[in-house]
Amino acid sequence: MSITSKSAQARPxxxxxxxxxxxxxxxxxxxxxxxxxxxLIVRFLPTLMALRMSLFDWNILKEVxxxxxxxxxxxxxxxxxxxxxxxxxxxYTVIGVPAQIALGLAVALMLGRVTVLRGLYRALxxxxxxxxxxxxxxxWQWLFSPQFGPVNTFLTWLHIPPQAFLTSPxxxxxxxxxxxxxxxxxFQIVLFLAGLAAIPRTFYEAAxxxxxxxxxxxxxxxxxxxxxxxxxxxVTGTISYLQLFTQVVNLNFTxxxxxxxxxxxxxxxxxxxxxxxxxxxxxxxxxVVLFVIILLITVIQLKFLTRRYDx
Amino acid sequence: xxHLVTLALALTVTASxxxxxxxxxxYDYASKVSTMNDLIKKFEAQNPDIKIKQETFPYDAxxxxxxxxxxxxxxxxxxxxxxxWLPQYVDSGYLQPLPAKxxxxxxxxxxxxxxxxxxxxxxxxxxxxxxxxTLAVFYNKDLFKASGVLTPPRxxxxxxxxxxxxxxxxxxxxxxxxxxxxxxGQDYHMLREVLVRQYGGSPYSADGKTVTYDSAAGLKAxxxxxxxxxxxxxxxxxxxxxxxxxxxxxxxxxxxMIIDGSFAVATIQKGAKFNWGVxxxxxxxxSSVRSNFGSYWVNGITxxxxxxxxxxxxxxxxxxxxxxxxxxxxxxxxxxxxxKKLSSDATLRRDPVYGPFVASLPFAHSTLFVDEAGQRKAxxxxxxxVILQGATPASAIKRAxxxxxxxxxxxxx
Numbered sequence: 001m002s003i004t005s006k007s008a009q010a011r012p013x014x015x016x017x018x019x020x021x022x023x024x025x026x027x028x029x030x031x032x033x034x035x036x037x038x039x040l041i042v043r044f045l046p047t048l049m050a051l052r053m054s055l056f057d058w059n060i061l062k063e064v065x066x067x068x069x070x071x072x073x074x075x076x077x078x079x080x081x082x083x084x085x086x087x088x089x090x091x092y093t094v095i096g097v098p099a100q101i102a103l104g105l106a107v108a109l110m111l112g113r114v115t116v117l118r119g120l121y122r123a124l125x126x127x128x129x130x131x132x133x134x135x136x137x138x139x140w141q142w143l144f145s146p147q148f149g150p151v152n153t154f155l156t157w158l159h160i161p162p163q164a165f166l167t168s169p170x171x172x173x174x175x176x177x178x179x180x181x182x183x184x185x186x187f188q189i190v191l192f193l194a195g196l197a198a199i200p201r202t203f204y205e206a207a208x209x210x211x212x213x214x215x216x217x218x219x220x221x222x223x224x225x226x227x228x229x230x231x232x233x234x235v236t237g238t239i240s241y242l243q244l245f246t247q248v249v250n251l252n253f254t255x256x257x258x259x260x261x262x263x264x265x266x267x268x269x270x271x272x273x274x275x276x277x278x279x280x281x282x283x284x285x286x287x288v289v290l291f292v293i294i295l296l297i298t299v300i301q302l303k304f305l306t307r308r309y310d311x
Numbered sequence: 312x313x314h315l316v317t318l319a320l321a322l323t324v325t326a327s328x329x330x331x332x333x334x335x336x337x338y339d340y341a342s343k344v345s346t347m348n349d350l351i352k353k354f355e356a357q358n359p360d361i362k363i364k365q366e367t368f369p370y371d372a373x374x375x376x377x378x379x380x381x382x383x384x385x386x387x388x389x390x391x392x393x394x395x396w397l398p399q400y401v402d403s404g405y406l407q408p409l410p411a412k413x414x415x416x417x418x419x420x421x422x423x424x425x426x427x428x429x430x431x432x433x434x435x436x437x438x439x440x441x442x443x444x445t446l447a448v449f450y451n452k453d454l455f456k457a458s459g460v461l462t463p464p465r466x467x468x469x470x471x472x473x474x475x476x477x478x479x480x481x482x483x484x485x486x487x488x489x490x491x492x493x494x495x496g497q498d499y500h501m502l503r504e505v506l507v508r509q510y511g512g513s514p515y516s517a518d519g520k521t522v523t524y525d526s527a528a529g530l531k532a533x534x535x536x537x538x539x540x541x542x543x544x545x546x547x548x549x550x551x552x553x554x555x556x557x558x559x560x561x562x563x564x565x566x567x568m569i570i571d572g573s574f575a576v577a578t579i580q581k582g583a584k585f586n587w588g589v590x591x592x593x594x595x596x597x598s599s600v601r602s603n604f605g606s607y608w609v610n611g612i613t614x615x616x617x618x619x620x621x622x623x624x625x626x627x628x629x630x631x632x633x634x635x636x637x638x639x640x641x642x643x644x645x646x647x648x649x650x651k652k653l654s655s656d657a658t659l660r661r662d663p664v665y666g667p668f669v670a671s672l673p674f675a676h677s678t679l680f681v682d683e684a685g686q687r688k689a690x691x692x693x694x695x696x697v698i699l700q701g702a703t704p705a706s707a708i709k710r711a712x713x714x715x716x717x718x719x720x721x722x723x724x
Contacts, residue, residue, distance in 0.1 A: 060379060061400070061403040061405075063404050138553070141553070146483035147485055147486070152484070162483055162484050164699075166549075168699065254493075254495045254554050258691070259695050259699055260700070275375050276684040277685055
């Protein structure tokens with residue numbers, strides 16, 4: 001502070017403005033530098049360490065950690081549990097991301113028209129997002145219980161035979177994905193509501209004068225102008241599905257990723273390898289593979305989804 | 312006043328000889344921690360030159376915590392561990408063998424129940440338990456009466472018949488279970504160490520390196536166990552949501568029988584609002600082969616303890632495994648004594664709750680795990696192929712054997 005006032009006195013006004021700017025830039029760098037340092041230490045450094053560790057047969061219970069080169073990666077290619085987890089993770093993403101975007105947009109459009117009890121509706125849809133995941137997973141377990149679950153009771157009213165849901169290897173993944181979609185929906189809706197509010201009303205008024213139908217207006221105005229929101233949703237949604245962990249762990253606590261590995265995700269597999277079986281080297285190899293997959297997908301999505309619309 | 316006396320005592324001791332401070336680790340379980348605090352006070356009074364510092368960690372993170380202190384050469388001098396982790400810890404050089412002059416092998420095998428032999432690795436004992444646990448059947452007397460089951464079943468045949476009278480509903484909608492089937496609970500231990508042996512087989516080779524249940528006995532055991540679900544429809548896994556499904560459902564009075572360990576006694580005692588009893592695991596009709604699965608937590612001395620600390624650790628370990636401590640542990644924590652003498656105590660054997668567990672000690676076997684989580688998964692997945700996907704018990708036992716052998720080979724390579 002004292003330096004600023006001193007230099008302001010010593011220099012002519014115009015140059016003082018320049019130095020002030022430089023001063024502000026310097027402060028900005030300082031403030032940005034601290035979090036950067038933090039990120040370097042807690043994010044990038046461990047990532048690099050994981051990269052290195054993946055080249056070793058690194059078991060924390062062993063005193064010697066021999067260098068094995070790419071052996072861990074070769075082992076991954078033949079690991080059925082890993083390949084299964086990879087397939088499941090892809091399935092979660094393919095089911096979850098489109099579902100939550102479509103549902104989120106639909107609900108946001110409807111909420112846009114609601115005028116009575118508007119706040120209540122919004123709060124209700126947002127509630128699952130702020131519910132602790134663990135609690136939601138346990139409620140889900142009870143809802144879909146083959147024995148006492150209200151969902152099965154409902155199905156019997158419709159004369160549909162009771163389903164095994166989370167206890168069946170063929171239905172568990174879908175049921176888990178449904179929980180995540182339901183939980184993320186609130187956040188999606190908020191995003192879309194904000195995106196929709198940002199579209200100037202005048203466009204719709206102009207379209208109306210031109211005689212455009214509601215559907216035409218939606219396709220030519222709403223969707224294109226929602227593109228930035230859409231890109232954000234797709235990219236962050238995809239990343240979060242690729243890192244799926246907490247819901248899966250809590251839906252089947254004694255046989256995590258089960259039954260028969262049908263809900264296993266890559267992130268959960270990493271956790272089990274590293275902290276259940278202490279195979280840090282092998283777990284690191286899986287981490288690196290997952291990192292590369294996420295990076296590639298994100299880059300591709302950003303490249304192909306982002307569009308500029310001139311209106 | 313008391314503090315002053317302690318302080319004065321401490322000061323005099325410091326004046327004469329620098330006291331040795333030992334660090335003791337166990338997982339955080341209220342009655343174990345408070346009992347240990349009392350025991351430590353008693354030990355310190357007997358050995359004024361030794362101080363014990365107890366540190367505890369949550370159960371879920373305990374193995375991780377102990378394992379991650381290994382490479383760093385940090386952590387406790389005396390450590391409490393699940394016996395199944397021993398091979399890995401011994402292999403890592405984390406534990407030192409118990410000094411043979413203080414703990415002669417012959418004396419250990421004379422004084423302790425037979426199952427503790429799994430703590431002998433390469434001919435040396437590395438750790439000893441205070442208490443042990445076995446399995447038994449918990450049964451709901453009220454449900455028995457209401458369903459017309461007059462006597463608790465002694466044979467597996469009667470076990471099925473009794474369960475069939477109690478069970479209500481059919482897969483996948485049961486409202487009441489005859490038997491709280493739960494492969495990932497204690498059932499897979501029972502299948503491996505009890506049923507396989509009762510059918511005349513043996514689950515592993517003597518050195519524990521080879522799986523031997525891919526045999527006629529193994530197939531019979533797998534068939535018998537999965538039949539409880541597929542053929543007799545006595546119950547279903549995950550009847551209640553949550554991680555202790557079968558036990559919670561039993562406590563809620565919805566299950567006729569469960570197979571569980573003596574460690575469940577306190578929880579059931581506290582929760583169950585009905586008359587319940589305990590009986591030893593059944594045998595097959597016309598056969599007298601009894602078996603049980605025994606497990607236990609052991610105390611070992613880490614490589615950190617050297618010189619004075621080692622001598623103090625030996626003293627502390629002797630104290631922890633003494634008959635007196637075993638009795639205190641039984642009275643305060645409710646775990647059955649690891650010593651032969653105390654566990655053959657007539658009053659304990661007649662105890663309606665602890666008796667059946669204690670009576671199983673002479674024929675209890677424990678498994679030498681090298682990767683407890685991975686080995687459990689091999690079994691649970693194999694059982695699930697039968698009850699969830701309709702695979703044959705023959706392919707299931709083969710699958711379990713292949714998966715588990717792979718884990719053993721990886722470890723012993």
